[in-house]
Amino acid sequence: MDLPRAAAVAARLDIVAQSPSTNAQLRASADGAPHLTVLLTDHQTAGRGRLDRTWVTPPGSALAISVLLRDLPADPESRGWIPLVAGLAMADAVAAQLPGREVGVKWPNDVLVDGRKICGILAEATADAVIVGSGVNTAMTAAQLPVETATSFAALGATADTDRLVADYVSALNGWIATLGTGKDAERVHAAVTARCLTIGRRVRVELPAEGELRGVATRLDEDGRLVVDADGAEHPISAGDVVHVRAI
Incomplete structure (x- = not known):
């Protein structure tokens, strides 16, 4: 792949022919790597998602992109928004190439087009x-x-313009990460994520590993990026780490 636009945006761009997991490979080579190092491939053989779910895609059919973020918000509580702003950045990048389609984020980590998943996101701390x-x-x-x-x-x-997709995504992700924090900047980020979140306003069934399930209406995201579900007259903040599935009903 020749990706000049992406190379101009990333601090370092590594393109590999094949990777078991770009997240794992980037983690293994992260020492000394600068903020906004990007590793990508179109042949990932052991992809991982949230809750250690795995999948395999045919070579050349999907793009795996991992981005190293070092310039993090000073407020640790703001870091819970990182997967959400990544979803926002990817949704915007996808929407730019699919005009006329409904593109949004299914909380906490999927990008949907017309209600179907086109991208999954996994954020891991080192x-x-x-x-x-x-x-x-x-x-x-x-x-x-x-x-x-x-x-x-x-x-x-549609035919994806890979170079544009990666450049748009990485540039937007870096911009939103730089804006995360407190005050009006945080409010702007939260509002942008909320506007792209397809889950809000819908009746959902939340599967919880230890507590069965919760049915109600997803009303908003709280200050920590948790999904707030109104069920039986009470508000229930749901953390991404505590959820097996969130499904619209």
Whole structure:
């Protein structure tokens, strides 16, 4: 892949022919790597998602992108928004190439197009940084999609401009991370994430590992980025780390 626009945005861009997991590979080589180091491939053989879910995609059908973030918000509580702003940045990058489609974020970590998943996001902390990984279905055909609720650029009749997609995503991600904090800047980030969040305002079923399930209306995101669900007249803040699934009903 020749990605000049992405190379101009990233502090360092490493493109590999194949990787078991770009997040794991970037973590292993993170010592001395600068903020906004980007590792990507179109052949990830052992992709990982939230709760250690794994998947395999045909070579050349999806793009795996991992970004090393070192310039983090000083307020540790603001860091809970990092996966959400990554979703916002990717949703904006995808929407720029799919005009006329409904593109948004399903809380906490999926980018949807017309209600179907085109990208998943996984943020992992290291001792002094955060690595944000994303997997975007680019050239995957309709027959290759793993589930009926998935989609891709190709399945939508579009050809992804990979260079533009990566450049737009990394640039926006860096900008939102720099804005995370307190006061009006934080309010602007929270408002932008909320505007892209397709979950808010919908009736949902939240599957919890220890407490069964919770049914109610997702009303908002709280100051820590948790999803607030109104059920039986009470508000329940739900942390991404405590959720198995959130499904619209």
